[in-house]
Amino acid sequence: MQDVLVVGKEFFDLPMKEKERFYSEDPKQSYGLRTSLNYDQEKVHFWRDNFRHPCHPLEDYIHDWPQNPARYREVYGSYTVEVRKVGLLLLDLICEGLGLECGYFGGDLSQVQFINTNHYPLCPDPSLVLGLPKHGDPYLLTLLNQGHVAGLQVLKDEQWLALEPLHNAFVVNINYMLQVISNGKLKSADHRVVPSSDVARTTVVTFISPSNDSLIEPAKSLLVSKSSPPLYKSFRFIDFLSNYATDTHQGKDPLERLMVSSSY
Numbered sequence: 001m002q003d004v005l006v007v008g009k010e011f012f013d014l015p016m017k018e019k020e021r022f023y024s025e026d027p028k029q030s031y032g033l034r035t036s037l038n039y040d041q042e043k044v045h046f047w048r049d050n051f052r053h054p055c056h057p058l059e060d061y062i063h064d065w066p067q068n069p070a071r072y073r074e075v076y077g078s079y080t081v082e083v084r085k086v087g088l089l090l091l092d093l094i095c096e097g098l099g100l101e102c103g104y105f106g107g108d109l110s111q112v113q114f115i116n117t118n119h120y121p122l123c124p125d126p127s128l129v130l131g132l133p134k135h136g137d138p139y140l141l142t143l144l145n146q147g148h149v150a151g152l153q154v155l156k157d158e159q160w161l162a163l164e165p166l167h168n169a170f171v172v173n174i175n176y177m178l179q180v181i182s183n184g185k186l187k188s189a190d191h192r193v194v195p196s197s198d199v200a201r202t203t204v205v206t207f208i209s210p211s212n213d214s215l216i217e218p219a220k221s222l223l224v225s226k227s228s229p230p231l232y233k234s235f236r237f238i239d240f241l242s243n244y245a246t247d248t249h250q251g252k253d254p255l256e257r258l259m260v261s262s263s264y
């Protein structure tokens with residue numbers, strides 16, 4: 001868990017010339033280096049550099065990854081394979097906990113995996129900016145390796161709570177698609193990142209995601225009684241993604257438009 005943070009930091013420390021070929025500010029791009037969340041729409045940019053790319057199946061993607069730092073492919077490659085095993089195990093346990101049929105999250109619902117490295121440089125005045133604004137993650141499950149530097153906050157009862165790093169532990173985040181599939185039994189957690197003037201922060205985030213064409217809907221076996229009608233409509237994951245960035249940027253709940261009761 002430490003190695004990937006070291007190599008991720010080495011990547012951001014490379015000269016701009018070396019990194020610029022990966023640069024793209026398009027929030028819809030699944031591959032690339034960017035500095036903010038939604039560069040064209042946001043008035044204030046966020047205090048973060050970000051490099052993300054797909055990583056499963058490894059052999060389809062690894063040849064596009066950076067070759068500098070020299071250890072990038074080796075360290076990120078084995079990390080993504082191992083983290084996937086943990087993620088899929090957690091999904092199996094969540095499946096069992098919800099009472100869904102075994103293997104419900106296999107196949108298309110967990111087919112895609114991204115690895116997202118964030119670097120929050122030293123910030124001269126953290127009172128003026130955020131590293132990342134309030135958001136929920138759009139996929140199925142997040143496994144965040146946040147190293148040893150604090151900065152992540154989660155919204156609970158209208159209060160921002162700091163999540164102190166625990167050595168060699170993941171922060172596991174329920175994402176919007178798990179909220180829909182569980183028909184609201186599991187809730188996506190809003191979170192944000194505050195920068196620091198004392199210490200820079202590097203984090204490595206794994207997202208397990210449905211494939212774009214996956215049909216997302218509340219699991220039928222959770223809707224058996226009259227007292228649990230479906231809260232959400234059925235939709236394709238790609239259709240949700242097409243509004244996610246704009247809704248989040250405007251401070252709207254991106255699931256609102258997909259609620260059975262919504263007037264969208």
Ligand SMILES: O=C(O)CCC(=O)C(=O)O
Pocket residue numbers: 116118132137144146151152191193203205
């Ligand atoms: O860097 C962190 O602590 C959180 C990152 C995050 O929320 C994200 O990449 O979606």
Ligand SMILES: [Fe+2]
Pocket residue numbers: 135136137191
């Ligand atoms: Fe997030």
